[in-house]
Amino acid sequence: MVVRHSAGLLLYRRSGDRVEVLLAHMGGPFWAKKDEAAWSLPKGELEDGEDPETAARREFTEELGLPAPEGPLHPLGDVRQSGKVVTAWAVEADLDPATVVPGTFDLEWPPRSGRMQQFPEVDRVEWFDVETARAKLVKGQRAFLDRFIP
Template sequence: MAAVSAGILLYRLVTSGIEVLLVHPGGPFWPKKNESAWSIPKGLVDPREDHLDAAKRELLEETGIKLRSDPQWLGSYKQPGSKTVDVWVAKADGSENPDLSVSTMLELEWPPRSGQRAFFPEVDRAEWSNLEDAARALHKGQVAISTDLRSKLSDSE
């Protein structure tokens, strides 16, 4: 069975348009990569875990943000490979400031084949981004998420 992740895309309305909260992966492979490297806050759904509960958990684990608004379903997105990401969107209430000191730490062998273990934050940056910049920053499999958010917000006006 293919892996399923769940995530929440926070958005806010600013005078210049719509901004979304994106996260940048931590670890030794990503520090200088920006284009097509960012993601929505998301993570794997545990067996028997409700997908929305997993999305809320991942938002908290990766950004320190506890969701205060009711998320709305956006859709399921097939990623390159075989993973699917179930995505909800939620409007930020203005109090959402990422606190990356809470980010989960990943352990891996570093440098490769050295036998040494090192710890890296799962997320090393979180930033608000307009939708045009988000389309360039997001992993290719997640670009449709920002496009669908724009459509959803246009439809609700």
């Protein structure tokens, strides 16, 4: 069985003695009315033979419509999430969530209707303190916050 592999970036910023992380609320009809455990790092699947770090930067740009941050990446390792492996890095950077222009994906909706609709990859991004982020993140990615030391 082939294991899917995704990669992503955990952006963080400092505001005085407070540290905040940037999370993306997953787009599409399945997540529309959910908040707790419905947010993710900007991430996506690796292409065949692609380096995970390169994929993380590419996916950041595809999901948020903004250039990936240039700063040094701090490895957060791997987690298993929904039958796939996710690799992530933390990077210090700031961005204005209002500037995000998310990518889109096609989905048959409603199911078995034969109608394809386009949905945003993410429907919003926000900065959260680390403890609030822990409740917002999907459970499979919470280990990244445990490994995150700004």
